[in-house]
Amino acid sequence: MKQALHMFWGYVRTNPKKFFFAVVAVVFLTWLLFDDYGLVTRISMEAEHRRLLHEQEAGQRRIQLNEERIRHAADPDSIEKAARERYNFRREGERLYIIRNE
Numbered sequence: 867m868k869q870a871l872h873m874f875w876g877y878v879r880t881n882p883k884k885f886f887f888a889v890v891a892v893v894f895l896t897w898l899l900f901d902d903y904g905l906v907t908r909i910s911m912e913a914e915h916r917r918l919l920h921e922q923e924a925g926q927r928r929i930q931l932n933e934e935r936i937r938h939a940a941d942p943d944s945i946e947k948a949a950r951e952r953y954n955f956r957r958e959g960e961r962l963y964i965i966r967n968e
Contacts, residue, residue: 878885899905938944949955956962
């Protein structure tokens with residue numbers, strides 16, 4: 867260990883400019899990658915942004931679907947359809963068959 871440290875110090879003494887620029891480059895790359903707005907953070911933020919955009923699009927589709935259902939809620943056909951599907955209503959003279967999946 868002592869000999870490795872001695873070799874390292876000898877390299878630094880013989881090439882101080884190279885060592886200085888190497889240290890500066892390492893510090894700069896570390897700052898570039900791991901800072902608050904570094905590359906790693908930017909990549910994760912971009913992935914979250916894409917996920918949120920997909921959620922927003924899905925929410926917009928649900929809103930449009932619900933608005934269409936609200937517009938057609940007062941139609942007599944849609945009221946009858948809802949009564950038949952949800953509450954098992956039937957017309958006079960009709961037979962009602964209920965099939966349950968178990």
